Amino acid sequence: MIIYLNGEYMPAEQARISPFDRGFLFGDGIYDATPSYGGKTVALQLHLDRMNGGLKSIGIENPLTDEQWHGLATKLSEKNGGQNLGIYFHVSRGNEGRRFHGFPTDTKPTVFAMVIDIDPHPAVPDRTTKTGLRVVSTEDLRWRRCNIKSTALLGNVLHFQESYAAQKDETIMYNARGELTEASSSNVFIVKDGIVATPMLDHQLLPGISRHIAIESLRADGSIQVEERVVTMDEVRQADEVWITNSSKHIGPVVELDGEPVGDGLVGPVWEKAMTVYEAAKYNF
Numbered sequence: 001m002i003i004y005l006n007g008e009y010m011p012a013e014q015a016r017i018s019p020f021d022r023g024f025l026f027g028d029g030i031y032d033a034t035p036s037y038g039g040k041t042v043a044l045q046l047h048l049d050r051m052n053g054g055l056k057s058i059g060i061e062n063p064l065t066d067e068q069w070h071g072l073a074t075k076l077s078e079k080n081g082g083q084n085l086g087i088y089f090h091v092s093r094g095n096e097g098r099r100f101h102g103f104p105t106d107t108k109p110t111v112f113a114m115v116i117d118i119d120p121h122p123a124v125p126d127r128t129t130k131t132g133l134r135v136v137s138t139e140d141l142r143w144r145r146c147n148i149k150s151t152a153l154l155g156n157v158l159h160f161q162e163s164y165a166a167q168k169d170e171t172i173m174y175n176a177r178g179e180l181t182e183a184s185s186s187n188v189f190i191v192k193d194g195i196v197a198t199p200m201l202d203h204q205l206l207p208g209i210s211r212h213i214a215i216e217s218l219r220a221d222g223s224i225q226v227e228e229r230v231v232t233m234d235e236v237r238q239a240d241e242v243w244i245t246n247s248s249k250h251i252g253p254v255v256e257l258d259g260e261p262v263g264d265g266l267v268g269p270v271w272e273k274a275m276t277v278y279e280a281a282k283y284n285f
């Protein structure tokens, strides 16, 4: 794999980062990842806007312009065969040469980018051939700024491990009031009686770009109502369909929650509709 580090492209094995980098010491940084198919990115500008917002909120000046990030995405995709790739961007607060919590004043951020293989998406989603996902649920024990796409992912890693260790696909989470937040690396939707619902944006969840595309493409289609509101775990357990969204899965249908079938235990018709409108609209964002 060819990666990008601080202005240079190089084979991944040649990349070197100081152990004093605050990304390494503290997870002090912001990242984002955008899907790219055959060199065509999905909603790259929305990912860059979110990264910009995250950097601003933790006081790191974005070291590259949007134009430079766009160029980097194109070049990385070309240098890595340009097929089904997640393009991963990462900016840390840099290396001050010591371990000290306070922000350094004249340290350059570290910029790293790489690619991640992702699955292709069928142009025509088919629920009869789509494999559903199996998830577990747990109380969300992360911090209160989950809207920031921080590189400090220990909370998410520990939550993901709960499902991974149980040979399941993802962990969905709820707050102390029993309200759905998100999953360890995705947002969550439910469908009940033909109406789609997902938690509204706040500090408890990442403003997922796939979440945004799913909501907006369904609203533009107009045949299915979408609500952004508090969703309780009781509602999740009684839902006809549950989906998780992120940039590699887009919309992933969930067929099992905590060992019980979701709805009839099969991939649902509303998922098929949502994925169809998503696929048709994804390059328009």
Ligand SMILES: Cc1ncc(COP(=O)(O)O)c(C=O)c1O
Pocket (backbone or CB within 6 Å): 156, 182, 183, 184, 185, 186, 187, 205, 206, 207, 208, 209, 210, 211, 245, 246, 247, 248
């Ligand atoms: C915690 C969390 N929530 C939600 C998402 C989905 O975000 P997106 O749709 O922008 O990939 C991710 C993606 O990595 C995530 O890590």
